Amino acid sequence: MIRAMLRRRYIGWLWLSLMSFTALMLLITYETRWVHPEIHAYFSQSGNLTGQQLATRSRRYLEESLGILLEEGGEGGGDALERARFRIEVGYSLFDIGLYRSDYACTVPSLQRLDTLYDALSRGQVPAHSRLSQDLLQPIRCLTEIEMDQLDRRAEVTNRFVAETHRHQTQVLLGSLMIYLLGLVFWGMHERKRRLADRATQESLHWMAQALRDPLTGVGNRSALHDDVLADHGRPLGLLLIDIDYFKQYNDALGHPEGDRLLRELVALIDRALGGDARLYRMGGDEFAALLPCDDRQVLEQACAAVVAAMREAALPHPDHPGGADVTLSVGGVQFTADRDAFADAYATADRALYRVKAQGRDGWQTGP
Numbered sequence: 001m002i003r004a005m006l007r008r009r010y011i012g013w014l015w016l017s018l019m020s021f022t023a024l025m026l027l028i029t030y031e032t033r034w035v036h037p038e039i040h041a042y043f044s045q046s047g048n049l050t051g052q053q054l055a056t057r058s059r060r061y062l063e064e065s066l067g068i069l070l071e072e073g074g075e076g077g078g079d080a081l082e083r084a085r086f087r088i089e090v091g092y093s094l095f096d097i098g099l100y101r102s103d104y105a106c107t108v109p110s111l112q113r114l115d116t117l118y119d120a121l122s123r124g125q126v127p128a129h130s131r132l133s134q135d136l137l138q139p140i141r142c143l144t145e146i147e148m149d150q151l152d153r154r155a156e157v158t159n160r161f162v163a164e165t166h167r168h169q170t171q172v173l174l175g176s177l178m179i180y181l182l183g184l185v186f187w188g189m190h191e192r193k194r195r196l197a198d199r200a201t202q203e204s205l206h207w208m209a210q211a212l213r214d215p216l217t218g219v220g221n222r223s224a225l226h227d228d229v230l231a232d233h234g235r236p237l238g239l240l241l242i243d244i245d246y247f248k249q250y251n252d253a254l255g256h257p258e259g260d261r262l263l264r265e266l267v268a269l270i271d272r273a274l275g276g277d278a279r280l281y282r283m284g285g286d287e288f289a290a291l292l293p294c295d296d297r298q299v300l301e302q303a304c305a306a307v308v309a310a311m312r313e314a315a316l317p318h319p320d321h322p323g324g325a326d327v328t329l330s331v332g333g334v335q336f337t338a339d340r341d342a343f344a345d346a347y348a349t350a351d352r353a354l355y356r357v358k359a360q361g362r363d364g365w366q367t368g369p
């Protein structure tokens, strides 16, 4: 089902990222809401004086009082009785707590015993040892019981708090892990889309480059020449149109594969003759064009002469040249300022110059107009 959802276009990686972010916020909010009441519960139940601490203090006062009465008893005189009475009074007030009264059945009878004892001491009567032990030991036992129970309750609350903390930690951990994994999935989806888009762009660029290239020789084609002229708008350029003489006869004599080889060799030869600044194009068949920076007619003429001379020097055999020569070239050149309309005129001018060379016997160059 999730796969089906993911396949739907409108659940893009952005939506999914938003969802994971929302999930994270919800998790944090939930955990924040939990922490405060839980901590509050922990401290209110186990950390105040109504817990075991009052019972402990009360028991200590009663034990001290018992000690005074047993050791000094009647011989200690009024001072001993007063000290014992004072401790019983304080022990009583610490014992007389609503929580103890309601939760521990031994509290009320113990308080009554302490009350009776206190009255007797106030009247200067010290009960017999056996009676005294009963009157004080019973409340002390009750207080010990309260202490133990309060400690147990405290331990229980602590254990629950620890267990809850552990549970919430696990929830946060698992939640974070899930969100992290979701993030990875979203990132992967995004990355996949980006790669596909990159590949599509690369392929488009590749095919665009291929569309501008002559597959046989690797140089640009007619469209590339137009694009480059437009890109060089306003610059002074020289345009050379270069054509092999009697290429048909060459093909007929040696076959098309040899003709292809000659075309490729010609590209390398022109390249060397014109140097690195020139750009070469194949117009079709055995006709090539060259563009070069040219702000001086002399530069143009030197370029034309260099190409023709390079072919002569290469002395590539032409078995069926009507003039009995090696392979020769005819070149027409023109100088112009790069511009869409100017280029059409310049091309026609160079073509006419080339035609004149052909008409005058080939193996040469001319420039126009």
Ligand SMILES: Nc1nc2c(ncn2[C@@H]2O[C@H](COP(=O)(O)OP(=O)(O)OP(=O)(O)O)[C@@H](O)[C@H]2O)c(=O)[nH]1
Binding pocket: 216, 243, 244, 245, 246, 247, 248, 249, 251, 255, 256, 257, 258, 259, 260, 263, 284, 285, 286, 358
């Ligand atoms: N090998 C080969 N030949 C091609 C290719 N494209 C065109 N040709 C041949 O090039 C020849 C061009 O012939 P023409 O236009 O008469 O030119 P030419 O024989 O050089 O004559 P001139 O230019 O007047 O000297 C034709 O025979 C075409 O078949 C190619 O890609 N490879």
